[in-house]
Amino acid sequence: NPCHNGGVCYSIWDDFTCTCPPNTAGKACEEVKWCELEPCPPEAQCQLVHQGFECLANAVFSGRSSAIFYRSNGKISRDLTNIMFGFRTRDTDVILLYAEKEPEFVTISIHNSKLLFQLQSGNSFYKLTLASSLPVNDGKWHRVMVSMVEPLSQFSRWYIDIDNKKDTATSTTAVGSLNFLREETDIYVADKAFDSLDGLRGCMSTIEISGIYLSYFESTDIPTKKPQEEQFLKISANPALTGCLQVDICSSYPCMNEGVCEDFYTSYRCICPEGWTGTHCEVNIDECSSDPCIHGNCTDRITSYECSCEPGYTGVNCEEDIDNCRGHQCANGATCVDGINGYSCLCAGNFTGRFCRY
Ligand SMILES: [Ca+2]
Ligand SMILES: [Ca+2]
Incomplete structure (x- = not known):
């Protein structure tokens, strides 16, 4: 039967045709539209990959305890020549990704507010370092790609691209690929790799290494078994916390009346100026609610009120009987x-x- 995935075969002259089940396509039903099976948790986005699918989401990290470790499933055969991901944080010094198989290692970190990529790989004893020229810890989303300039070569210069060519750098020296991650190498995401540094506080998108994703979901979170052969598996037990906001919410000025927006990655809060309240500082606090005008009508103002007094009374609160004997x-x-x-x-x-x- 030349038809895959349960397709039914019919002979036509010197050829065949397949009646494919839903969610498959191609002449021999060989392409499965995995995402149409809706295999991902509701908070995730399904992404087709070579021979399979992946569930993508942004994770939020709040220090060391939320670090996540991955390891290759031992079946990765492609060359690993690039890393792509997005992040947002206000940390000045923190590790985003770290893996080591002595003497080879890769580190992507924020150092003095700049993004820093360090790699020692292949049989090179040279440690390659690439850094952004612009600070990346403004709390806004940044998109990072680091890649070999010549991914088909054993040794190559590397380049870094932040925010789609807004900030780029290319190394002068060549080192090897990331193929040491295919072996039994732990990949640490958002970990405190050095004692002096605290863990990441902020968000990271799903990291992609040469088209293979480091998913924040466990296989138990996904009812449909991922069919692709090459996978990085999440091996740390603590669940990743998803739900980081896609955008820098405060840049849309959600707080009214000059309220100050505080961004907590998964949520935000408005700190209201005096006289205002409500989630977005949209409510003018009613200073008349305590009925301060003793002999008059109260009109609410901002942080104040005004009394219009009945005839014969005066004073801020109309508390004073006018001396009509004057x-x-x-x-x-x-x-x-x-x-x-x-x-x-x-x-x-x-x-x-x-x-x-x-
Ligand atoms: Ca008021
Ligand atoms: Ca009087």
């Missing part, structure tokens, strides 16, 4: 008696009238 008209020794918004005269002797004039 300049009173009570005549002939009468005594003025203050009232609300007016006064009366208490006449002396036999005087009468509103103002004791008679």
Whole structure:
């Protein structure tokens, strides 16, 4: 049966045709549209790879305890000549990726805010170093590719490309490939490799090494067995925490009324100026809620309120009864008696009238 993956074969003249099951394509049903089977966890994105699929997601790291280790499944045969990934952090000195099989090793780190790639491989005792010229720890997503200039050669110069040619560098000397990662070499992602450095606080996308991904998901997370032969396996037991935001959320200014945005990689928070509250500082705090105007109506302002007083009252809170006897008209020794918004005269002797004039 020339039809793969359960396809049904029909003879036609001197040829054949296959009726392919859904999710397969090609003349002999040899191409499986793995991602149409929706094999990945809901938070992941399915990516077709050679003879299989991979589940991609961004992971968030919060220090040493979240480091993840990988190892080749022993069946990787392709040459490993490049590494690609995205990250975002505000760390100035941290290891993003590290692997060693003495004397060969590879390190991708942030050192003094610059991205640093170090590689010693092949039979070369030369340690190749490439660094970015721009700082990369601004908390925004950066895309990194490091690759052999001549991936078909045993030894080659390497180059680094950050943010799609925004920042590039090429080494002057040649070293070997990353093929030592095909053997029993632990690959540490976001680990504290040196005692002086803390673990990564930030996000990393799924790392890709020459088309093979370091998935953040275990095989138990994925009901469909990954069919591709060549794989890096996650060997550390602690689950990766996915859910890092794709974008630098604060750059879209989500906080209103001059609130300050704080970015926690998986979420953000607005620190509101005085007088404002709510998730995005969109709520004007009601300073009238305590009914501060004793004899008047309250109007809410920003960090303040204003009282418009009933006739006869004054003061910030309309608490003061205006002395209406000021300049009173009570005549002939009468005594003025203050009232609300007016006064009366208490006449002396036999005087009468509103103002004791008679
Ligand atoms: Ca207010
Ligand atoms: Ca009065």
